[in-house]
Amino acid sequence: MAESRSISMGTVAGLAKALSRGEFSSxxxxxxxxxxxxxxxxxxNAFVTVTAESALAEAAAxxxxxxxxxxxxxxxxxxxxxDIFCTDGVLTSCGSKMLAxxxxxxxxxxxxxxxxxxxxxxxxxxxxxxxxGSSNETSYFGPVRNPWDLECVPGGSSGGSxxxxxxxxxxxxxxxxxxxxIRQPAALTGIxxxxxxxxxxxxxxxxxxxSSLDQGGTLTASAEDAALLLQVMAGFDPRDSTSVDxxxxxYSATLAAPLQGLRIxxxxxxxxxxxxxxxxxxxxxxxxxxQRLGATLHDISCPNLPLSVPTYYVVAPAECSxxxxxxxxxxxxxxxxxxxxxxDLYRRSRGEGxxxxxxxxxxxxxxxxxxxxxxxxxxxxxxVRQLISRDFAQAFEQVDVIxxxxxxxxxxxxxxxxxxxxxxxxxxxxxxxxxxxxxxxxSIPCGFLGHLPVGLQLVGPHFSEARLLNVAHRYQLATDWHxxxxxxx
Amino acid sequence: MSLSRxxxxxxxxxxxxxxxxxxxxxxxxxLTRIVGLVGQLESAVTTGIEPxxxxxxxxxxxxxxxxxxxxxxxxxYQRNAGQVQAGLYLVPKVIE
Numbered sequence: 001m002a003e004s005r006s007i008s009m010g011t012v013a014g015l016a017k018a019l020s021r022g023e024f025s026s027x028x029x030x031x032x033x034x035x036x037x038x039x040x041x042x043x044x045n046a047f048v049t050v051t052a053e054s055a056l057a058e059a060a061a062x063x064x065x066x067x068x069x070x071x072x073x074x075x076x077x078x079x080x081x082x083d084i085f086c087t088d089g090v091l092t093s094c095g096s097k098m099l100a101x102x103x104x105x106x107x108x109x110x111x112x113x114x115x116x117x118x119x120x121x122x123x124x125x126x127x128x129x130x131x132x133g134s135s136n137e138t139s140y141f142g143p144v145r146n147p148w149d150l151e152c153v154p155g156g157s158s159g160g161s162x163x164x165x166x167x168x169x170x171x172x173x174x175x176x177x178x179x180x181x182i183r184q185p186a187a188l189t190g191i192x193x194x195x196x197x198x199x200x201x202x203x204x205x206x207x208x209x210x211s212s213l214d215q216g217g218t219l220t221a222s223a224e225d226a227a228l229l230l231q232v233m234a235g236f237d238p239r240d241s242t243s244v245d246x247x248x249x250x251y252s253a254t255l256a257a258p259l260q261g262l263r264i265x266x267x268x269x270x271x272x273x274x275x276x277x278x279x280x281x282x283x284x285x286x287x288x289x290x291q292r293l294g295a296t297l298h299d300i301s302c303p304n305l306p307l308s309v310p311t312y313y314v315v316a317p318a319e320c321s322x323x324x325x326x327x328x329x330x331x332x333x334x335x336x337x338x339x340x341x342x343x344d345l346y347r348r349s350r351g352e353g354x355x356x357x358x359x360x361x362x363x364x365x366x367x368x369x370x371x372x373x374x375x376x377x378x379x380x381x382x383x384v385r386q387l388i389s390r391d392f393a394q395a396f397e398q399v400d401v402i403x404x405x406x407x408x409x410x411x412x413x414x415x416x417x418x419x420x421x422x423x424x425x426x427x428x429x430x431x432x433x434x435x436x437x438x439x440x441x442x443s444i445p446c447g448f449l450g451h452l453p454v455g456l457q458l459v460g461p462h463f464s465e466a467r468l469l470n471v472a473h474r475y476q477l478a479t480d481w482h483x484x485x486x487x488x489x
Numbered sequence: 490m491s492l493s494r495x496x497x498x499x500x501x502x503x504x505x506x507x508x509x510x511x512x513x514x515x516x517x518x519x520l521t522r523i524v525g526l527v528g529q530l531e532s533a534v535t536t537g538i539e540p541x542x543x544x545x546x547x548x549x550x551x552x553x554x555x556x557x558x559x560x561x562x563x564x565x566y567q568r569n570a571g572q573v574q575a576g577l578y579l580v581p582k583v584i585e
Contacts, residue, residue, distance in 0.1 A: 102569055103568070103569065105562070105565045105568070105569070198544040198545060199544075199545060199548070212543070213544070238553065241550055241551055242543075242548075242551075244545070244548070304533065307533055309526065310526050310527045310528075310529040313523060313526060313527050314530070321504060329571060330570065330571070330578050330580055331566075331567075331569070331570050331578060332569035332570060335571030335572070339581050340581065341581050341582070342580050342581050342583055343505070344581070345580060345581055347506060348507045350505055350506050350507065351506050351507030351508060352507070354506070356512075356515070359508075359512075359516070360516065360519055360520070362504050362506065363501060363504055363506065363516060363520060364523050366500050366504040367492075367520065367524070370500070370503060379540055380530050380531075380533070380535060382541045382542070383535035383538040383539075383540050383541070384530055384533045384535060385540075385541040386540065386541040387533065387535070387538060389541060420519075420522070421519050421523065422522050425526070436544075462545060
């Protein structure tokens with residue numbers, strides 16, 4: 001703990017109240033956040049870029065809006081963006097050497113919307129290269145460390161955003177989730193991570209990894225805060241061809257609704273032999289809390305769910321190999337020196353610019369899409385994806401929400417899983433299903449194994465974010481796991 | 490199924506990726522393991538199952554009228570390019 005609790009360590013909801021009461025200004029709050037970021041950067045490495053100058057200008061503008069009586073609920077609150085979101089005039093590296101010199105010429109829609117709501121961008125957070133990883137160890141800018149234990153990983157790929165919020169350097173950060181990249185780091189750092197329904201939040205300006213799985217979302221200290229951010233981020237965007245044109249409900253209005261009669265489904269596939277017994281004990285205790293809140297528990301089965309990891313490792317690399325074909329050394333990104341010819345320009349720029357894991361995924365994708373293998377791998381995987389999707393649809397005929405662990409273990413040591421890619425991939429065994437089926441998912445802290453936090457995962461039907469946030473918020477009213485702070489904070 | 494060194498070299502060629510001598514055996518090993526992992530899909534019975542084409546059931550890709558909405562900003566975009574001349578991206582000579 002810091003010598004005295006800094007003002008910037010509050011929640012989004014708490015800071016909004018304090019700003020509206022005039023307890024401090026946005027400039028004071030932003031200065032405090034920037035000072036904490038500078039102090040913790042050598043230990044956590046959570047940021048790739050800190051935008052101190054523009055942040056203070058934005059904060060001053062926010063204070064001006066407030067004085068003019070034009071402040072909204074998020075005006076003047078500091079925020080960090082995962083470095084996968086394009087930010088106009090600011091380095092947008094995606095954690096890669098390939099984009100280590102890329103200054104985005106426009107803002108992502110998520111960035112535009114949060115800026116319009118008056119939030120103050122303090123910087124861009126570190127991440128696994130091109131969001132490919134579950135430990136933040138594939139970043140070109142070095143690993144991020146977990147504020148609960150500096151020898152441990154924060155999870156990934158949104159590890160910088162997670163560590164920044166867990167250490168309360170910022171009250172909230174944006175993140176993205178292709179196979180668990182919001183929920184798994186939320187679990188490993190003891191915070192709240194929301195991956196909305198596919199299509200709920202615009203992907204425009206969000207650097208693509210696997211376009212049928214990628215979804216932007218939030219990392220915050222509470223479900224209440226996630227509701228405040230999602231309110232602004234969600235909604236139709238004509239610039240994203242998969243953005244869904246459905247009304248955005250008032251996510252805060254239903255947060256406190258009682259849980260009497262809530263039916264919770266427990267897929268037996270979520271409680272398999274891979275789940276660390278200590279984590280299972282904490283998950284079961286959380287389920288007991290939900291029973292006290294009026295919910296009922298139901299054993300269910302999603303029989304195809306054990307095939308979600310192999311399905312994902314066909315679909316995601318296939319889409320990645322197509323998406324990352326744009327990095328050719330011509331229009332943007334790393335360009336090799338003295339290319340002999342066009343083929344040499346492509347091959348060396350890509351060979352030098354991409355890191356080991358990104359190359360592995362590109363080659364896996366190239367292989368499964370290559371002549372003679374397409375039917376056996378890609379087509380087959382899309383059929384199994386359909387089966388997994390149907391399993392969830394059938395489950396939601398019987399229950400309102402599915403619960404289970406977010407991750408099989410708490411945070412692991414740096415370097416513990418870097419030798420074998422399969423060991424690393426299995427970190428996402430409980431989160432990938434929601435991506436394959438396009439479902440919203442949420443992770444909330446539900447206790448500690450030793451000194452490390454453990455996450456409870458909630459998965460709901462398409463567009464049930466309001467219900468998921470309500471279910472998470474009621475638990476956070478009854479418990480205080482989400483309010484615990486790491487010693488490093 | 491095990492991948493060989495020529496397999497990896499062929500895949501790297503298709504993906505336009507230059508690999509170093511040291512990288513090739515690493516990918517022979519790890520891609521063999523990944524192909525083993527995804528081989529589990531063979532066990533699934535998928536006869537008559539429609540391959541999933543969109544993560545949301547019933548959704549189809551939206552179309553828009555073919556109208557120009559963006560303004561010309563090529564100078565701004567080309568600031569990120571390695572080599573540009575007279576508004577054109579430069580690449581090594583293609584025709585010898």
